[in-house]
Amino acid sequence: MAEVRAEMVANVWKVIAAEGDHVDDGDTLVILESMKMEIPVLTEDPGTVTKMHVAEGDVVQEGDLIATIG
Amino acid sequence: MLESVLVANRGEIARRVIRTARRMRIRAIAVYSDADAELPYVAEADEAVHIGPAQPARSYLDAAALIAAAAKTNAQAVHPGYGFLAENADFARQVIAAGLTWVGPSPEAIEQMGDKIRARNLMEQAGVPVSPGTREPVTDVATAVLAAERVGYPVMVKAAAGGGGIGMGAAADEAALRKAFETARSRAERFFGSPEILLERFVERARHVEVQILGLADGRVLALGERDCSVQRRHQKVAEETPSPGVGAALRERMLAAAVQAGEAVGYRGAGTVECLVDADASEFVFLEMNTRLQVEHPVTELVTGLDLIEQQFLVAAGEPPSFDPAAVRPTGHAIELRIYAEDPVRFLPGPGTITEWQEPAGDGVRVDAGYRSGNTVTPFYDPLMAKLCVHGADREQALERARAAVAAFRITGPKTNLPFHADLLTSTEFVSGDYDTSLVSKLRPR
Numbered sequence: 417m418a419e420v421r422a423e424m425v426a427n428v429w430k431v432i433a434a435e436g437d438h439v440d441d442g443d444t445l446v447i448l449e450s451m452k453m454e455i456p457v458l459t460e461d462p463g464t465v466t467k468m469h470v471a472e473g474d475v476v477q478e479g480d481l482i483a484t485i486g
Numbered sequence: 487m488l489e490s491v492l493v494a495n496r497g498e499i500a501r502r503v504i505r506t507a508r509r510m511r512i513r514a515i516a517v518y519s520d521a522d523a524e525l526p527y528v529a530e531a532d533e534a535v536h537i538g539p540a541q542p543a544r545s546y547l548d549a550a551a552l553i554a555a556a557a558k559t560n561a562q563a564v565h566p567g568y569g570f571l572a573e574n575a576d577f578a579r580q581v582i583a584a585g586l587t588w589v590g591p592s593p594e595a596i597e598q599m600g601d602k603i604r605a606r607n608l609m610e611q612a613g614v615p616v617s618p619g620t621r622e623p624v625t626d627v628a629t630a631v632l633a634a635e636r637v638g639y640p641v642m643v644k645a646a647a648g649g650g651g652i653g654m655g656a657a658a659d660e661a662a663l664r665k666a667f668e669t670a671r672s673r674a675e676r677f678f679g680s681p682e683i684l685l686e687r688f689v690e691r692a693r694h695v696e697v698q699i700l701g702l703a704d705g706r707v708l709a710l711g712e713r714d715c716s717v718q719r720r721h722q723k724v725a726e727e728t729p730s731p732g733v734g735a736a737l738r739e740r741m742l743a744a745a746v747q748a749g750e751a752v753g754y755r756g757a758g759t760v761e762c763l764v765d766a767d768a769s770e771f772v773f774l775e776m777n778t779r780l781q782v783e784h785p786v787t788e789l790v791t792g793l794d795l796i797e798q799q800f801l802v803a804a805g806e807p808p809s810f811d812p813a814a815v816r817p818t819g820h821a822i823e824l825r826i827y828a829e830d831p832v833r834f835l836p837g838p839g840t841i842t843e844w845q846e847p848a849g850d851g852v853r854v855d856a857g858y859r860s861g862n863t864v865t866p867f868y869d870p871l872m873a874k875l876c877v878h879g880a881d882r883e884q885a886l887e888r889a890r891a892a893v894a895a896f897r898i899t900g901p902k903t904n905l906p907f908h909a910d911l912l913t914s915t916e917f918v919s920g921d922y923d924t925s926l927v928s929k930l931r932p933r
Contacts, residue, residue: 424866426836426866449866450838450866451869452650452868452869453720455835455836
């Protein structure tokens with residue numbers, strides 16, 4: 417079980433991966449937007465997305481859970 | 487003279503404009519979103535109007551809300567600062583149609599220069615050097631591939647309506663071009679509402695040098711020296727200096743003359759900037775784009791000339807002569823600006839947060855234009871610029887010395903800051919030597 421967390425305060429601009437998707441190392445899960453910059457959040461672990469914890473338009477704080485990969 | 491002005495911006499530039507307005511006894515009206523109510527510029531204005539929620543589209547980019555705020559406060563003029571609606575010709579037209587004075591160039595000049603393809607073509611006709619590139623907008627990848635072959639690799643791909651380096655990318659071959667084109671096109675649509683793309687020959691070892699121009703009320707266009715803006719990350723400036731260590735007297739003279747020609751070609755009024763790429767080894771330059779507004783880095787020009795550029799903007803807007811004798815402008819010494827961003831100093835990723843400590847440096851030749859103070863929160867809604875640390879010295883060596891001391895004395899706790907990057911920059915062999923180009927940051931921070 418791997419957890420992917422936000423590295424900074426940001427808005428969730430796009431959710432790319434969905435629960436149940438198979439993802440590989442380096443795949444983009446969501447795209448955050450902070451201070452006029454788009455920041456893709458990638459997974460470092462291959463597996464299946466068991467839970468997406470954010471939706472488009474959400475505000476995440478540093479350390480907030482974005483996705484769980486099983 | 488103007489009696490009142492609404493400053494349609496936020497942060498450090500709103501504060502900067504308000505400072506000059508108040509000195510000139512022009513009533514200054516600030517506008518603010520939900521996110522900015524506590525910032526210093528709001529308190530320092532004579533009046534402040536809440537214009538909407540934090541999202542820029544519903545506050546600082548909301549033309550109707552801004553014009554309503556001007557009407558409500560009986561403002562006589564609108565100063566747009568930089569960014570947001572500063573280079574939006576439609577907003578300028580709406581301001582003028584509402585019977586207000588627009589502190590900026592004509593909507594026509596903004597329009598002609600805002601479209602990078604039209605601007606390039608116009609400059610070429612006016613005799614200003616341009617690099618090989620597309621004369622028509624490119625909107626599909628097949629056309630882009632053909633155009634790149636004609637222009638010659640490597641090419642730079644950018645949005646015709648763009649700015650701020652958003653979506654810009656260089657491509658060395660067709661595969662890279664296809665990728666860069668898709669990125670540029672999607673960003674162009676999202677950020678600028680137009681899919682039109684421009685391709686230009688990419689100059690690999692170039693300095694980015696710009697000329698400050700000022701179009702006077704009587705129609706004359708002045709060039710007030712250059713600024714070297716080659717220290718960039720993600721095609722965005724991090725530090726600037728004047729004079730440029732890579733521009734000699736003869737090249738400077740040609741660049742300043744070309745910038746005046748560029749301004750005259752569009753009947754330019756007010757403060758503007760002609761950006762160029764300079765090949766220092768060959769002493770050659772090409773026109774890059776024109777910014778039809780005040781630049782972030784205007785303080786370095788102010789430090790060496792002793793002029794207040796915002797005062798000149800107000801005077802031109804009011805149809806009055808400048809406060810100085812154009813024939814007597816003699817830049818003295820050397821000035822450096824360091825942009826203090828709320829971002830980590832290694833990867834340059836955003837690091838907003840609440841400021842628990844904010845201690846600005848002071849001393850001879852030190853000027854800080856800040857948008858925040860202790861207790862404020864830097865939010866993720868706007869760009870990461872917290873402050874501009876500017877220094878002036880008798881020569882470059884003294885300016886560097888003062889900059890190093892000022893960076894060491896600047897204390898910011900809470901958000902991430904790029905102060906450690908500036909400390910590295912100011913001691914790096916390349917920056918200290920003055921012999922650097924736009925690849926400097928990637929050399930200091932290899933991936």
